[in-house]
Amino acid sequence: MVEHTGIRARVRAELTGEIKAAARRQLATEGANLSLRAIARELGMASSALYRYFANRDDLLTALIIDAYDGLGEAAETADARYRRRGDHVGRWLAVARALRGWALAAPSEYALILGSPVPGYRAPTDTTGPASRAPLVLAGIVADAAAAGALDEVPAPPLPAKLRAELTAVAGQVNVPLDAPVLARMMLAWTELYGAISFELFGQLDNLVGRRDEWFDYQARSMAALIGLR
Amino acid sequence: MVEHTGIRARVRAELTGEIKAAARRQLATEGANLSLRAIARELGMASSALYRYFANRDDLLTALIIDAYDGLGEAAETADARYRRRGDHVGRWLAVARALRGWALAAPSEYALILGSPVPGYRAPTDTTGPASRAPLVLAGIVADAAAAGALDEVPAPPLPAKLRAELTAVAGQVNVPLDAPVLARMMLAWTELYGAISFELFGQLDNLVGRRDEWFDYQARSMAALIGLR
DNA sequence: CGCTGTCAAGAGCAGTGCTCTCGTTTGTGT
């Protein structure tokens, strides 16, 4: 368990990576119920040898899930970080939204793995909660910046029940984003919509309905920015 | 293929129903990759006998998918039909939204089947497009009623690119809902958000984040009604 | 009544996840 930093550990890490790469490749064509034997075959090794690297199929799946969350989160973070005009909160929001969609379109099977229907019989370990929150935290950060800059419009919103409001306030404190409950609620709603938009497109719900996908997504992202009060 | 209405056809239909029921039961526990042998075992018959009723696993899955779409659509339709004050468009919207969520919570595995990540290797036949549009059509109908009654508020919205606008106008004509492009766009965005909200809750994305699920969903549904312009 | 189409059952094939055992390789502490 301890880091031995030897040559052995190096080749082990490399082979582990190759296994995950092969698994990802298979994920794209065969879906979440990946075949360990097929992976082993592709790597030219015995199927039983895989168990030296992953205790079972779920373990391998967990590794893929964490990688996917990290990939999505990093896409969001770099998209925001690279955006020059930090005061243009709508621009940042749009850039991050596009990055999320772009990542999803580039790796649809990995997106489905983390944000699609849960794999039956698979229970996500707690290791995934950290990476999972990276993407929404980027969105929250943009809104928080706007709020701090006094650049948030007042927007009409349905009433927030007191107890729900209290819950949201607690969540804001827990993840350390300086947003009051109504704004956080709108931001979460917007994140929900973006997720729905990407999923609709990816899962085929838009087929024969909307052809101009880029424009349609941009329209939605802009609508959500407006709903939050970004300007 | 012709309806023979004989005794033979009756027992066949009954057994077909029992097979689907068993498959649904297994869907809830094991997920989309259902085991024909387990179904046959549950019904006390040989696994090979199932192939008299469904050509293969995908065929059985297709039947379940169509049933699920119909169930979701019917839940939406009856929820709207039962709502008394037809002029209260927000109320109808909320009732339908709650019905959609209620159906999903009652049959999470069936919801995942139709609106979750697509089953790998499975290609949905065209038979599913009809039932699939029932639920969103109910929502569109409410908005259309509001528009016809002149009960739609003017709401600010991002610009709609001309070509996208034309596409949406074509879609409105195709499904025969008298909505102009901007309103249809907002309605589709709202439907996307509701789907995202239900999926988030069902797929565990809200765990350790929002406890008061009913209130949170109502808030979102109300927000979407306001975004469309319902009052 | 007898033919014919429908039906269930069984064996069998190729594939799966996973376990256990068996030699071999390899890094490392002495």
Place this chain on the structure above:
DNA sequence: ACACAAACGAGAGCACTGCTCTTGACAGCG
């Protein structure tokens, strides 16, 4: 430099899967 323990890959085997093919029984219609 050497020996030892840990790590490793390969193979056989178990119980399971979807699916096909064949066989035999039975029931409905002319």
